[in-house]
Amino acid sequence: MALKVPGARRSAPANIIDALRLSREASPGLFWLVVVALPAAEGLLALSLLAVFRGGADAFLSNSSVPGETVERIIPWLGVAIVLTLFMIFMANSRHTVQELLLDRVRQFSARRMHRAIAMLELVDFDDSQVHDRISRAEATADFKPRQVVRGITALIASGFQIVVFTGMLVFLQPLLLPMMALAAAPVLLVSSKLAGQQFGFFHAVTPLERRRRYVGWLMTSREPAAEVRSFGLMRDFARRYDELTDERYAELRRMVRGQWRNLLVSQVSFGLVLTAAVGLLGWFFASGRMDVPTLLTTVVALSRLVSAVGGLGGPMAELSEAGLFLGDQAAFYDQLKRAEELERGRALPERLRELRVRDLTFRYPGAERDALAGVDMTIGAGQLVAFVGPNGSGKTTMAKILSFLYRPGDGTVSWNGQDIAGLDHKALRDHVTAVFQDHMTYHFSIEENVSLGDLARAGDHAAVTGAIEAAGAAEMVARLPAGAATELGPEFGDGTSLSGGESQRLALARALFRDRELVILDEPTSALDPVADHALLRDLRGLLRGRTAVVISHRFSNVRHADQIFVFDGGRIVEQGSHESLMLARGLYAEMYSLQADAFAEEPA
Numbered sequence: 001m002a003l004k005v006p007g008a009r010r011s012a013p014a015n016i017i018d019a020l021r022l023s024r025e026a027s028p029g030l031f032w033l034v035v036v037a038l039p040a041a042e043g044l045l046a047l048s049l050l051a052v053f054r055g056g057a058d059a060f061l062s063n064s065s066v067p068g069e070t071v072e073r074i075i076p077w078l079g080v081a082i083v084l085t086l087f088m089i090f091m092a093n094s095r096h097t098v099q100e101l102l103l104d105r106v107r108q109f110s111a112r113r114m115h116r117a118i119a120m121l122e123l124v125d126f127d128d129s130q131v132h133d134r135i136s137r138a139e140a141t142a143d144f145k146p147r148q149v150v151r152g153i154t155a156l157i158a159s160g161f162q163i164v165v166f167t168g169m170l171v172f173l174q175p176l177l178l179p180m181m182a183l184a185a186a187p188v189l190l191v192s193s194k195l196a197g198q199q200f201g202f203f204h205a206v207t208p209l210e211r212r213r214r215y216v217g218w219l220m221t222s223r224e225p226a227a228e229v230r231s232f233g234l235m236r237d238f239a240r241r242y243d244e245l246t247d248e249r250y251a252e253l254r255r256m257v258r259g260q261w262r263n264l265l266v267s268q269v270s271f272g273l274v275l276t277a278a279v280g281l282l283g284w285f286f287a288s289g290r291m292d293v294p295t296l297l298t299t300v301v302a303l304s305r306l307v308s309a310v311g312g313l314g315g316p317m318a319e320l321s322e323a324g325l326f327l328g329d330q331a332a333f334y335d336q337l338k339r340a341e342e343l344e345r346g347r348a349l350p351e352r353l354r355e356l357r358v359r360d361l362t363f364r365y366p367g368a369e370r371d372a373l374a375g376v377d378m379t380i381g382a383g384q385l386v387a388f389v390g391p392n393g394s395g396k397t398t399m400a401k402i403l404s405f406l407y408r409p410g411d412g413t414v415s416w417n418g419q420d421i422a423g424l425d426h427k428a429l430r431d432h433v434t435a436v437f438q439d440h441m442t443y444h445f446s447i448e449e450n451v452s453l454g455d456l457a458r459a460g461d462h463a464a465v466t467g468a469i470e471a472a473g474a475a476e477m478v479a480r481l482p483a484g485a486a487t488e489l490g491p492e493f494g495d496g497t498s499l500s501g502g503e504s505q506r507l508a509l510a511r512a513l514f515r516d517r518e519l520v521i522l523d524e525p526t527s528a529l530d531p532v533a534d535h536a537l538l539r540d541l542r543g544l545l546r547g548r549t550a551v552v553i554s555h556r557f558s559n560v561r562h563a564d565q566i567f568v569f570d571g572g573r574i575v576e577q578g579s580h581e582s583l584m585l586a587r588g589l590y591a592e593m594y595s596l597q598a599d600a601f602a603e604e605p606a
């Protein structure tokens, strides 16, 4: 079940709720402290401080002919105000400190969950450029977007408490100011979601550019392409491509900030106008004697706090809407993770293989214009050695990956002992398979670890590792290395060494043999080996397989002529099948290709 790209985005509020849930899971104690307890305490302190301010103003302005008496009356108010202010500073500092701790927990938790979710993607997802865009966006934001939600929510809650408190006060002091404040808040809130949309749109637009730019950067700075880039003198061309992509990104950025600037201007000007009207109204109330001095002072303080709280909504609201949109990308992966786990849970486990059958199978890569495989039928009995041959691009590797349960059929069925694999646990199916693919890996770990990765449950079984290395014809190569099987690979790390192409292939073969499973898939397993090793390995293949079922892909026909069945692929279809002898008699594509190869050697002078 591939990752659904279109329509996978959920609403921003749903994503924000998810991000909050994630933050709570990351650290419940810190979460409640930062999101609820501390902002509530700060709100209450702010309210108390305003009440004290009002009391102090009354005391200061009450008519008293004795100056000392006035001072005496306001000293307790002043004392309480100082204590409350100190408390507020303490609370705000504590909130920031605890928030930093929570943010770090959220960052670690979210990155871990993100990587786990990406690791659960199907192989076919990696053939889809839109999935790569999404991975890129999710990776770029897995770290800081959930943190942004926590920061945004705490700021919003802190502002929310202040707004409730000071709105409550204004109801008593001057209710006419409330609709004005609502009017001032509206553009702030509206614009914040617009800004978020613009930011998200920008990120969406530049992700493919950024991925390509990163790729070109990788070409210029990495070890793998270094030899060819230098040999062909490509550095200048790559630098030009890199600069062009940078310029394209900058043009997108300019478009976005211009739009944001216009929106911000509208909201700030309207906010300022409403505020001016509110101050004018207060002045009019005072001048016309409708408001005494203590009420005026308290109203001004309450109004200024409310204004700063309402103005402070813009930032967190924009952050939250933006984070919500970005988190939609991540949520698609988590949803996928959950779906995959649920699906696997309901599926049956495969039993020991008796027969693998493919009926009318069709497969097309994401975004491709034509089928890579069409109308494929085959039956492979347990213990058979089967070969796939055919021209480049004819579908052999694709079929091998379907039989390794890495790709799922588009149409048609693959059945395991007569049961459609759609109803079987795919992870468990893959556990029955060992494989060497054309794009096999050489891990930058030790030789022994490279082999052990084939079956982690048996890691540490040195005798089995040595046996697999010997069976793959790699014993001599390993013996020549400075620390034998303990030699580290990868010159990028410390004193790691490098292997030749053929040596790496032998190592991949050793890993596959160490895995020791009942279905063996070998996609050109000897393509990089010297002719002696190639011949020896495939000559002894039946011995190595010890009765296991195997599919071998090879362009060297002499290597596969002893297979029980040979399937000849052409243009995504099986055009011929049978034993070597029957295919030669049929005088079709197989016979033609076999004869061409044999003749090429025969024509060489001895």
Ligand SMILES: Nc1ncnc2c1ncn2[C@@H]1O[C@H](COP(=O)(O)OP(=O)(O)OP(=O)(O)O)[C@@H](O)[C@H]1O
Pocket: 127, 365, 366, 368, 372, 390, 391, 392, 393, 394, 395, 396, 397, 398, 399, 569
């Ligand atoms: N990841 C991919 N995305 C899109 N198309 C692909 C992908 N991999 C292969 N194809 C296409 O599918 C078709 C079959 O490819 P496949 O690798 O199965 O051929 P093959 O017979 O193994 O070729 P070769 O002998 O060169 O290894 C080709 O046309 C190829 O271009």
